[in-house]
Amino acid sequence: MTDTYHVRVAKAEHVFSAGHFITFGGHCERLHGHNYHVAAEVSGTLDENHLVIDFLLVRAKLLEIVKWLDHYMLLPTGHPQIHVEEKGREVTVTYTDRRWIFPSGDCRILPIPNTTAELLAAFIGGKLLAELGHAAVGLTHVRLEVDECDGQVGIWERKLR
Numbered sequence: 001m002t003d004t005y006h007v008r009v010a011k012a013e014h015v016f017s018a019g020h021f022i023t024f025g026g027h028c029e030r031l032h033g034h035n036y037h038v039a040a041e042v043s044g045t046l047d048e049n050h051l052v053i054d055f056l057l058v059r060a061k062l063l064e065i066v067k068w069l070d071h072y073m074l075l076p077t078g079h080p081q082i083h084v085e086e087k088g089r090e091v092t093v094t095y096t097d098r099r100w101i102f103p104s105g106d107c108r109i110l111p112i113p114n115t116t117a118e119l120l121a122a123f124i125g126g127k128l129l130a131e132l133g134h135a136a137v138g139l140t141h142v143r144l145e146v147d148e149c150d151g152q153v154g155i156w157e158r159k160l161r
Helices: 055-069 117-136
Strands: 005-009 015-020 032-044 072-076 082-087 090-095 098-103 107-110 139-147 153-159
Touching (some): 072 082, 082 107, 117 139
Parallel strands (some): 072 107
Antiparallel strands (some): 005 032, 032 139, 139 153
16 A cells, blocks of 8 residues: 655635636637636655655745736637737737737736636646756646636646656
8 A cells, every 4th residue: 555645735825817818619708807716736755854845845836927927918829710929019819800909018928729727727737847846856746726716626637657
């Protein structure tokens, strides 16, 4: 029998407010925003200090990511029908007959096909793993949750080994 250990970080500070829209079934939502709540859980074996990972490190790295996203318009670049073009100080976004122009400094252009809670969770989870660097060596599993509306949660998980 093998024991499994998990560390979960879901602090009040891991919240970001952002605008977005998504497309589904040929429909494009209106621009709107959410106060996204983010939680991360990692699993792994215990290290020589009897820790899966330092809570404070996960907390700090997650905070850096949510601050980077906070108060921006989130725009996807991987969608075949959403075209995002940054020129100078403006970002132009088109979807069929719709067109938006945003100041470049107000946007976070993300390498995902849609700004759904699930894909935001995957983006944040991947960024968190990269930021943890060598500290993530003993991890076996990561789970990232993005709650966009008090109980509407997109979840991403990855087995690391």
